[in-house]
Amino acid sequence: MRKLHKKILILFASSGAGHRKASEAIREAFIKFYKDIKIDFFDALDFTNPFFRKSYPAGYEFIVNKFPFIWRFFYYTLDLKIVYMFASRLRRLINAINCKGLEEYIIANKPDLIITTHFMPVEVISYLKRRGKFSGKLLTVVTDFGLHRFWISKEVDRYVVAIESTKKDLMKRGTAETLIEALGIPVRLDFLAKKDKSALVSKLGLREGVFTVLIASGGFGAGPVEGLLKNILGLDIDKQILIVCGKNNNLYQRLIAISRDFSGNCKIYGFIDNIDELMRVADILITKSGGLTCSEALATGTPMVIVSPIPGQETKNANVMVENGAAVMLKNTANINSLIKQFIADKSILDRMRRSSRDISHPESAINIAKLAINLLGLKDETGTVTAGN
Numbered sequence: 001m002r003k004l005h006k007k008i009l010i011l012f013a014s015s016g017a018g019h020r021k022a023s024e025a026i027r028e029a030f031i032k033f034y035k036d037i038k039i040d041f042f043d044a045l046d047f048t049n050p051f052f053r054k055s056y057p058a059g060y061e062f063i064v065n066k067f068p069f070i071w072r073f074f075y076y077t078l079d080l081k082i083v084y085m086f087a088s089r090l091r092r093l094i095n096a097i098n099c100k101g102l103e104e105y106i107i108a109n110k111p112d113l114i115i116t117t118h119f120m121p122v123e124v125i126s127y128l129k130r131r132g133k134f135s136g137k138l139l140t141v142v143t144d145f146g147l148h149r150f151w152i153s154k155e156v157d158r159y160v161v162a163i164e165s166t167k168k169d170l171m172k173r174g175t176a177e178t179l180i181e182a183l184g185i186p187v188r189l190d191f192l193a194k195k196d197k198s199a200l201v202s203k204l205g206l207r208e209g210v211f212t213v214l215i216a217s218g219g220f221g222a223g224p225v226e227g228l229l230k231n232i233l234g235l236d237i238d239k240q241i242l243i244v245c246g247k248n249n250n251l252y253q254r255l256i257a258i259s260r261d262f263s264g265n266c267k268i269y270g271f272i273d274n275i276d277e278l279m280r281v282a283d284i285l286i287t288k289s290g291g292l293t294c295s296e297a298l299a300t301g302t303p304m305v306i307v308s309p310i311p312g313q314e315t316k317n318a319n320v321m322v323e324n325g326a327a328v329m330l331k332n333t334a335n336i337n338s339l340i341k342q343f344i345a346d347k348s349i350l351d352r353m354r355r356s357s358r359d360i361s362h363p364e365s366a367i368n369i370a371k372l373a374i375n376l377l378g379l380k381d382e383t384g385t386v387t388a389g390n
Contacts, residue, residue: 184362
């Protein structure tokens, strides 16, 4: 391949694991298909002052876990156009105070294109573009199936959204259709590969033909995981339970203690990098509805049972999953056992959910975002058409 003398900056903000995972998937696609493109890859918070760097993700985690009703109020209130007209000034002031390092880095390094998977850098980069301090392209990848006004800026050169309904919402908010591509939320290239389920069952030390439940608690290890585990362990059927705790070591230790007498039925994981394999062997995934988790489940065709979504963005994600037949919502976790029995009694329910998942999935999203970036830079794409393996 001929050399492509361009520089791309990929930015995320580590407020939740999904934004970083989406950025990593895009970088992986560039590394595989466009080896001669220079890629810089950073957490935007690394360029902010120490207080902001720590308080931004910590404050978000604290509010959504301890005071979700407060998060819900601000999420929906700030999405109102008239409210955001005033709030945007405060947002600019906060970013001006805390994000000087990010502004200076962009000005000094002059990337040809910036790809961001978080809304915070969108505002900072847009400001620089308005002031003539950055003349490159801005590609914004929205990492939820719903939309919030914080993602929107006139200075964005191209948006990538999850599905067509997200695109229509963005158009209703005043963005031209030509600036929006419904390419999906990017997931790792592992989700594109064909993998034999029987081989994965053996690799993971599981039993073939046993109903398998995967519980994913997200990067923060949040949600009613302990209660779910206790309930399912008491379910009088042959089953296997896989639980991913993320980086929540306290949760990991508590679950190990709960499952100690059920070692043959239960496996507890901390932070892992093979979630695609666990999803492929699972009959159902019980999870909160983070954008990345939903996108990964869609890519593997894993039926979702959604519990305790964060008000706002995760509620919107959950609604989209349910409306498209890829998930069911479980409002009372005490009912999980009766739901599992229903799935076992009528296997057609899960079959329909798997088909619905694949109908709206975009496992090739990361590659197609890289292709879009190449086109935005006016370079010839040489990868050809991308299709997903099943």
